[in-house]
Amino acid sequence: GYTSCIHARCHAHLLRELEAARELTGQAWPHRLQRLLSGAHQRVESAEAQGRSALPTHERDELRQEYTALNAGREPSIPSRPSLPPGRRGRPKKTKVQNLLERPSKRPADALRLVEDSRVPFTNNQAGQDLRMAKVKQKLSGSFRTPIGAQRFYRLRSYVSTARKWAFRPIEALRGLLVVNPSSPSRRGALSASTIP
Structure with a gap:
């Protein structure tokens, strides 16, 4: 499994959750x-433009302290858990509102991972976009006729997605698949092509 991975929160999702929390609590x-996270992102981009791979230690410490203080200093607005019906044992389940309001304070290191390492993206929306077509295809009537057709489709989608990340135009990358030597890291410093069955 992925037990040795370092996790990071998607800030696009976190900002949306914070907006919902603001609307719920006023x-x-x-x-x-929200302002702290957006400001941290701008500072990281500025540091990256200056050739640094992370914010200076004092700035990271300052952001961590502010994040912790904002979470600790919020008003006691989280509603209490509903009581269990008579005869049921255990802890009552948390409501969606409780989970939403408590989420920003959980795993603060994951929320501020991008200040430690500028390679950590502010959002994981790209991953969502890469997978969205798969969900659309699953919902379409007929979907894929064969497993091999699905495999070919996703291999091409993966290739085009990688091409975009390496600043290739998708049409160039697909044309490259038709020639004897497709684009490879050794040639244009970018894309490695595998054969599509």
Whole structure:
């Protein structure tokens, strides 16, 4: 499995959750956290433009302290858990609102991972976009006729997605598949092509 991976929160999702928390509570702390995260992203981009792979230690410490203080200093707005019906044992299940309001304070290191390493993306929307077509295909009537057809489709999608990330135009990358020597890292410093069965 992926037990040795270092995790990071997707800030696009976190910002949306904070916006929902602000609307639910009418309080200021979600908006302050949103500003902190957006500001951290701008600082990381600025540091990256100057050739640094992370923010200076004092800036990282400052952001961590502010993030922790904002989470600790929020008003006690989280509603209590509903009580269990008579005769049932155990802890009552948390409501969606409780989970939403508690989420920003969980795993703060994951929320601030990008200040440690500028290679960590602010959002994982690209991964979602890469997978969205798969969900659309699953819902279409007929979907794929054969497993081999599905495998070919996803291999091509993966190839085009990688091509875009390496700044190739998709049409160039697909044309490259038709020639004897497709684009490879040794030639244009970019894309490695595998044969599509």
